[in-house]
Amino acid sequence: xxxxxxxxxxxxxxxxxxxxxxxxxxxxxxxxxxxxxxxxxxxxxxxxxxxxxxxxxxxxxxxxxxxxxxxxxxxxxxxxxxxxxxxxxxxxxxxxxxxxxxxxxxxxxxxxxxxxxxxxxxxxxxxxxxxxxxxxxxxxxxxxxxxxxxxxxxxxxxxxxxxxxxxxxxxxxxxxxxxxxxxxxxxxxxxxxxxxxxxxxxxxxxxxxxxxxxxxxxxxxxxxxxxxxxxxxxxxxxxxxxxxxxxxxxxxxxxxxxxxxxxxxxxxxxx
Numbered sequence: 001x002x003x004x005x006x007x008x009x010x011x012x013x014x015x016x017x018x019x020x021x022x023x024x025x026x027x028x029x030x031x032x033x034x035x036x037x038x039x040x041x042x043x044x045x046x047x048x049x050x051x052x053x054x055x056x057x058x059x060x061x062x063x064x065x066x067x068x069x070x071x072x073x074x075x076x077x078x079x080x081x082x083x084x085x086x087x088x089x090x091x092x093x094x095x096x097x098x099x100x101x102x103x104x105x106x107x108x109x110x111x112x113x114x115x116x117x118x119x120x121x122x123x124x125x126x127x128x129x130x131x132x133x134x135x136x137x138x139x140x141x142x143x144x145x146x147x148x149x150x151x152x153x154x155x156x157x158x159x160x161x162x163x164x165x166x167x168x169x170x171x172x173x174x175x176x177x178x179x180x181x182x183x184x185x186x187x188x189x190x191x192x193x194x195x196x197x198x199x200x201x202x203x204x205x206x207x208x209x210x211x212x213x214x215x216x217x218x219x220x221x222x223x224x225x226x227x228x229x230x231x232x233x234x235x236x237x238x239x240x241x242x243x244x245x246x247x248x249x250x251x252x253x254x255x256x257x258x259x260x261x262x263x264x265x266x267x268x269x270x271x
Contacts, residue, residue, distance in 0.1 A: 001077075001080065001081040001085055001086060001087065001088065002086070002087045002088070003077060003087075003088045003090065004087065004088070004089045004090070005090050005092075006089070006090070006091060006092055007089060007091065007109050007113050007114070010087075010089060010113065010114065013046075013047050013049060013086075013087055013114060014045075014046050014047055015041075015044050015045060015046025015047070015117040016046060016047060016049045016087075016114045016115065016116045016117055016118075017037055017040045017041040017044055017046050017047070017048050017049065017116075017117055017118040017120065018049045018050075018051060018110060018114065018116045018118065018119050018120070019033055019034070019037050019048075019049070019050055019051070019119070019120045019121065020050075020051040020052075020119075020121070020127065021050075021051075021052065021122070022052060022053055022056055022057065022164070023050065023052050023071075023076060023080070024056070024069050024070050024071055024076070024164040025070035025071055025164050025167055025183055026071060026076060026079035026080060026083065026183075027070075027162055027163075027164065027167055027182055027183045027184060028155060028162050028182060028183065028184040029122070029154075029155035029161075029162035029163065031083055031184055032152065032155050033120060033122060033152050034048075034050070034080070034083045034084070034085060035083070036120060036150070036152060037050075037085070037120050038083075038084050038085070040118055040120060040150060041086065044117050044118060046117050046118075047086040047087055048084075048085050048086045048087065049085075049086065049087045049088070049089065049114065049116075050080055050085050050087070050088045050089070051088075051089045051091060052076065052088065052089070052090055052091070053090070053091050053092075053093040054073055054090050054091075054092065054093065055093055056069060056093070056205075057093050057098065060093050060094065060095060060098055061098060067205065068168065068172070068205055068206065068207035068208075069203075069205050069206060069207060070164060070167060070168060070171070070183075070187075070207055072190065072203040072205075072206060073090070074190075075188065075190065079185075091109075102127045102137060102138070102141065103137075103141055105127065106119075106127075106141050106145065107145065110147075111145045111147070116147050117147060117148065118147060118148040118149075118150060119138070119142065119147055119148070119149050119150070120150040120151075120152065121135075121138065121149070121150070121151055121152065122151075122152050122154075135151065158181070162182050166182065167179050167182045167183060168207055170182065171187055171207050171208075171209055172207060172209070172210070173210065174209050174210045174212070176209060176214070176270045180270070185269075186217070186269035186270050186271065187209075187269070187270045188267050188268060188269045188270070189202055189206055189208065189235075189243070189267070189268050190202070190203075190221065190265065190266065190267045190268075191243070191265070191266065192263060192264070192265050192266070193245065193263065193264050193265075193266050194263070195263075196244075197244050197245050198243065198244050198245075199235070199243040199244065199245055199266070199268070202243060208237050208243070209237060209270070210237070211237050211238055211239050212236075212237060213234055213235070213236050213237075214234070214235050214237070214270055214271075215232065215233075215234060215235075215270075215271040216232070216233050216234070216235045216245075216268040216269055216270055216271060217230050217231075217232060217233075217268070217269045217271060218230065218231050218232070218233040218245060218266055218267075218268050218269075219266060219267045219268075219269065220264045220265070220266050221264070221265045221266060221267050222264060222265040232271075233245050233268070235268050235270075245266075245268065
């Protein structure tokens, strides 16, 4: 998967089939869109493209008070790669960028820069300043600029719509098994493991479950996992940092104090 930091750094992409969004969590609803995107790209003999934003638009637009995210940018990129996406454009979201109208954004970036073939959007997707790019106007713009528009239906789990907002509510109230059903994979946090078992460097905007102890599967990300890919562990989340990790009942007592784990970048997946 190729990752481009901004539209100005993109390389040639054949017949781009594009979707746009924050994709926080890369949950099951997102994955349906991504799967459809990949199928469309193959059918059009092109490549799939996800345009996402950093930082999260709500933080720039003054609506980010209390916002915590399901995925950090590296986690999001890893999940998008696992979904089989060919290209990701991480667009820096600034105040000036936020003032672009839907037509200006589509013309300048998607049409003139990417030469898009197809735009795939969710059932209620809005685009551009003040969300002026509603489904009706996107159809008009598709006709004007000559690209195909594909609209995806709403995705539901347990007769409830799948959204990042719903999953944030589940994680923040400790309903992690239910959150995993909506995500399609266990909820995770990442950081660097200190010799004392503290998980350091956790992204400040990363959403954490309520204080308490949780069973996790601990995976070493860096250095390369080797024979130490995963062990069960207990993670303790407190009112104030740090987050600490202890060996689980099935671990060797010295597993976390041994050289393979000290100062390693690890990922804890909640069970």
